[in-house]
Amino acid sequence: MCFSYSYLKALSDCSIRCKENNRAGNAGQINIDVAENITLLKGVTLSTVAKSAGSGQLSIETSGLIYLENSNITTSVYGGAGNGGDINIQSNTIVQK
Numbered sequence: 001m002c003f004s005y006s007y008l009k010a011l012s013d014c015s016i017r018c019k020e021n022n023r024a025g026n027a028g029q030i031n032i033d034v035a036e037n038i039t040l041l042k043g044v045t046l047s048t049v050a051k052s053a054g055s056g057q058l059s060i061e062t063s064g065l066i067y068l069e070n071s072n073i074t075t076s077v078y079g080g081a082g083n084g085g086d087i088n089i090q091s092n093t094i095v096q097k
Contacts, residue, residue: 029056029085037064038091040071047074048085055085065093 030046032038038060040046048056055075060066066089075085 030058032059033061035063037067038062039067039069040073041067041069042071044071045074047072047076049075050077050085051079053077054083057085057088059088061088061090063092065095066091067095067097069097 028048030048032046046058046060048058050056055077058073058075060073073087073089075087077084
């Protein structure tokens with residue numbers, strides 16, 4: 001687990017990135033599970049990245065809404081035989097601007 005948060009409300013102008021290191025294994029996971037709204041503003045990036053293994057899973061869950069403005073949620077692999085990680089988003093409403 002690279003990042004797990006249960007009290008997140010807003011992120012602005014930052015990145016949370018879980019990367020595979022030089023050892024074998026997948027990139028870390030990002031899990032965000034909150035009861036309230038989640039706001040990602042001004043170029044926030046949530047990502048899992050792997051160079052040669054599988055990319056980690058990225059999960060966001062809220063009973064409120066998710067508001068994204070100029071922000072990214074990604075998983076990726078830059079080489080090797082690994083797969084990109086799953087992106088799981090559970091929310092009543094998602095607003096993207």
